[in-house]
Amino acid sequence: xxxVSTLTVALTMLLSTAAARAAxxxxxxxxxxxxxxxxxxxxxxxxxxxxxxxPPPERVATFDNDGTLWAxxxxxxxxxxxxxxxxxxxxxxxxxxxxxxxASLLKxxxxxxxxxGEPAIVQIIMQTHAGMTTAEFxxxxxxxxxxxxxxxxxxxxTDMVYQPMLELMAYLRANGFKTFIVSGGGIExxxxxxxxxxxxxxxxxxxxxIKTKFEMKDGKPxxxxxxxxxxxxxxxxxxxGINEHIGRRPIAAFGNSDGDREMLEYTAGGAGARYCLLVHxxxxxxxxxxxxxxxxxxxxxxxxxxxRGREWTVVSMKNDWNRIFPATAPPPxxxxx
Amino acid sequence: xxxVSTLTVALTMLLSTAAARAAxxxxxxxxxxxxxxxxxxxxxxxxxxxxxxxPPPERVATFDNDGTLWAxxxxxxxxxxxxxxxxxxxxxxxxxxxxxxxASLLKxxxxxxxxxGEPAIVQIIMQTHAGMTTAEFxxxxxxxxxxxxxxxxxxxxTDMVYQPMLELMAYLRANGFKTFIVSGGGIExxxxxxxxxxxxxxxxxxxxxIKTKFEMKDGKPxxxxxxxxxxxxxxxxxxxGINEHIGRRPIAAFGNSDGDREMLEYTAGGAGARYCLLVHxxxxxxxxxxxxxxxxxxxxxxxxxxxRGREWTVVSMKNDWNRIFPATAPPPxxxxx
Numbered sequence: 138x139x140x141v142s143t144l145t146v147a148l149t150m151l152l153s154t155a156a157a158r159a160a161x162x163x164x165x166x167x168x169x170x171x172x173x174x175x176x177x178x179x180x181x182x183x184x185x186x187x188x189x190x191x192p193p194p195e196r197v198a199t200f201d202n203d204g205t206l207w208a209x210x211x212x213x214x215x216x217x218x219x220x221x222x223x224x225x226x227x228x229x230x231x232x233x234x235x236x237x238x239x240a241s242l243l244k245x246x247x248x249x250x251x252x253x254g255e256p257a258i259v260q261i262i263m264q265t266h267a268g269m270t271t272a273e274f275x276x277x278x279x280x281x282x283x284x285x286x287x288x289x290x291x292x293x294x295t296d297m298v299y300q301p302m303l304e305l306m307a308y309l310r311a312n313g314f315k316t317f318i319v320s321g322g323g324i325e326x327x328x329x330x331x332x333x334x335x336x337x338x339x340x341x342x343x344x345x346x347i348k349t350k351f352e353m354k355d356g357k358p359x360x361x362x363x364x365x366x367x368x369x370x371x372x373x374x375x376x377x378g379i380n381e382h383i384g385r386r387p388i389a390a391f392g393n394s395d396g397d398r399e400m401l402e403y404t405a406g407g408a409g410a411r412y413c414l415l416v417h418x419x420x421x422x423x424x425x426x427x428x429x430x431x432x433x434x435x436x437x438x439x440x441x442x443x444x445r446g447r448e449w450t451v452v453s454m455k456n457d458w459n460r461i462f463p464a465t466a467p468p469p470x471x472x473x474x
Numbered sequence: 475x476x477x478v479s480t481l482t483v484a485l486t487m488l489l490s491t492a493a494a495r496a497a498x499x500x501x502x503x504x505x506x507x508x509x510x511x512x513x514x515x516x517x518x519x520x521x522x523x524x525x526x527x528x529p530p531p532e533r534v535a536t537f538d539n540d541g542t543l544w545a546x547x548x549x550x551x552x553x554x555x556x557x558x559x560x561x562x563x564x565x566x567x568x569x570x571x572x573x574x575x576x577a578s579l580l581k582x583x584x585x586x587x588x589x590x591g592e593p594a595i596v597q598i599i600m601q602t603h604a605g606m607t608t609a610e611f612x613x614x615x616x617x618x619x620x621x622x623x624x625x626x627x628x629x630x631x632t633d634m635v636y637q638p639m640l641e642l643m644a645y646l647r648a649n650g651f652k653t654f655i656v657s658g659g660g661i662e663x664x665x666x667x668x669x670x671x672x673x674x675x676x677x678x679x680x681x682x683x684i685k686t687k688f689e690m691k692d693g694k695p696x697x698x699x700x701x702x703x704x705x706x707x708x709x710x711x712x713x714x715g716i717n718e719h720i721g722r723r724p725i726a727a728f729g730n731s732d733g734d735r736e737m738l739e740y741t742a743g744g745a746g747a748r749y750c751l752l753v754h755x756x757x758x759x760x761x762x763x764x765x766x767x768x769x770x771x772x773x774x775x776x777x778x779x780x781x782r783g784r785e786w787t788v789v790s791m792k793n794d795w796n797r798i799f800p801a802t803a804p805p806p807x808x809x810x811x
Contacts, residue, residue, distance in 0.1 A: 194675055271717055315677070328721045338531055339721030340652070340677075349717060351710040351736050358736070358743035360717050367718075373688040380608055380686060380697050381704075382719060384665045384676030399688050399695070406695035 162308040165301040165460040174450050178412040179312050189410040193313035197387040202320035204393040207298040210425040215326050222265035263364035270359040278329045301458045319343045321371035343382045345370045375400035395435045413449040420455040499645040502638040502797040511787050515749040516649050526747040530650035534724040539657035541730040544635040547762040552663050559602035600701035607696040615666045638795045656680045658708035680719045682707045712737035732772050750786040757792040
């Protein structure tokens with residue numbers, strides 16, 4: 138009896154190992170050169186004794202967020218949060234009724250408000266993201282994110298993450314990689330939910346930030362958020378942010394726009410096996426289709442040429458992904474798009 | 475036969491678990507209230523179901539470096555590196571012979587050079603730490619650290635780390651903590667060796683920094699180190715650096731000077747069980763004895779009062795530690811001190 142039980146355990150273990158091996162780690166990726174390139178890269182860097190072997194501590198993979206891990210249309214979701222905050226705060230700011238970009242926003246004219254370009258956006262961010270403690274800001278983001286829905290697709294924003302990218306991050310982690318987010322978005326806007334949504338803890342999130350100041354408030358030590366830019370984690374800022382926060386050059390990087398170019402160049406520029414990938418939004422039916430003409434998340438023709446020339450992988454969302462959003466998300470309603 | 479073998483495996487496992495439990499995780503700490511306070515804290519936060527239980531991802535412990543993890547007398551070891559670099563670079567800088575603080579340094583008058591205070595130190599740092607790529611700087615630090623010895627004790631600087639603190643870090647990690655260094659020292663001066671010496675990977679090191687700039691050098695993407703301060707990770711800067719890099723409030727913090735005060739206050743100010751500890755250098759025979767009178771690493775009377783009032787643990791190196799440096803280090807030669 139004991140013998141049988143031991144044998145049963147041994148057999149079960151063998152079988153489940155085989156099953157695990159046989160299971161596809163990237164089921165939402167269609168078979169083809171894109172999926173194969175990912176699996177080949179992981180096999181090369183994890184095979185001990187191979188010339189491309191990379192020890193686990195050096196298996197650093199960095200992911201852009203907006204447009205790479207979740208959607209970014211019709212505008213960055215952080216901007217939706219800022220617009221929501223403008224509405225909440227408006228009663229305390231009667232002067233906004235006469236002052237741009239707030240006056241347009243309060244009339245519902247988002248396009249008019251953003252016509253002021255970056256200075257307008259900075260003003261909106263400073264009014265809605267500063268002047269409170271880091272803990273208070275975290276609470277605002279958490280509460281908003283729990284119920285915030287996409288303006289046209291109507292699903293929760295946290296359901297607008299890309300299922301194939303979730304699988305890719307999990308697959309890399311299962312192979313000894315540490316996954317980091319390196320985004321132009323606000324570091325403190327992302328941290329309250331990245332662990333739950335992506336499995337990426339706060340200390341592995343790199344992003345743009347405003348300055349903070351240590352002070353005693355009602356006898357309690359807090360960090361106050363100041364209306365002053367600290368760091369912009371975009372374009373040439375991405376390698377700078379990576380070096381400052383991670384201190385190692387990534388061996389794999391994932392992006393979707395010109396803002397990720399330098400991160401990919403920096404990653405590709407290291408010695409040994411490297412993997413660079415760009416997500417191309419070419420699926421108007423299931424998500425959005427946009428490129429250089431878009432006001433945000435540009436994927437310029439120059440970037441496409443560079444990607445082709447350097448043999449970076451370019452994902453066609455339409456052809457490479459058999460599913461865009463997680464199965465738990467309700468089917469998107471495209472009617473309003 | 476199969477039965478015996480299963481039983482043997484089970485017994486061996488039980489016995490080695492018991493042995494592991496019985497082994498003292500902090501052998502270089504003398505029994506007493508200090509050691510007991512550490513072990514009690516770890517037991518409280520790791521016991522599932524207890525009101526003080528903290529889930530592993532939130533078990534963040536931050537450690538100052540100079541004077542907390544390794545020695546800092548007669549001057550910060552990073553300054554020894556800078557002085558070494560001044561000597562190496564002097565032939566390319568004939569103007570230094572007439573220009574302070576370099577003129578004094580080149581005559582061997584360190585005290586005279588440092589009489590210029592912080593501006594003099596900043597000048598020395600910028601001349602020796604900037605104007606190269608991050609990879610070149612890393613190489614310089616690694617090469618120097620491999621052979622650099624203490625000016626009077628003559629042992630390798632990497633052997634002047636505190637064995638009790640190495641044990642403490644390993645003990646915390648074995649209990650699900652993530653250990654971070656949060657130092658006023660240069661982040662890129664520490665990262666090349668903290669993983670080997672302390673078991674702390676580069677992405678868990680927070681420190682002061684100068685600005686870097688992404689550029690193409692000979693067709694390769696690099697980060698150039700600029701002669702401009704980016705961030706000073708000291709005093710009120712420590713909670714700011716912790717929030718920026720880690721994004722969570724630590725539940726345990728370890729320091730040794732007034733520069734660590736705000737880090738300890740910030741740590742203690744969170745909800746739930748907290749542990750704060752200050753190392754007091756009171757062992758002139760085995761290490762150094764210094765306090766407020768010292769030019770560096772001050773532990774003021776005010777800090778001591780605050781520590782007592784807040785019930786932070788104060789380590790007496792003389793009484794609480796039965797060993798200061800690792801057994802692998804040759805016995806220190808105190809003759810020259």
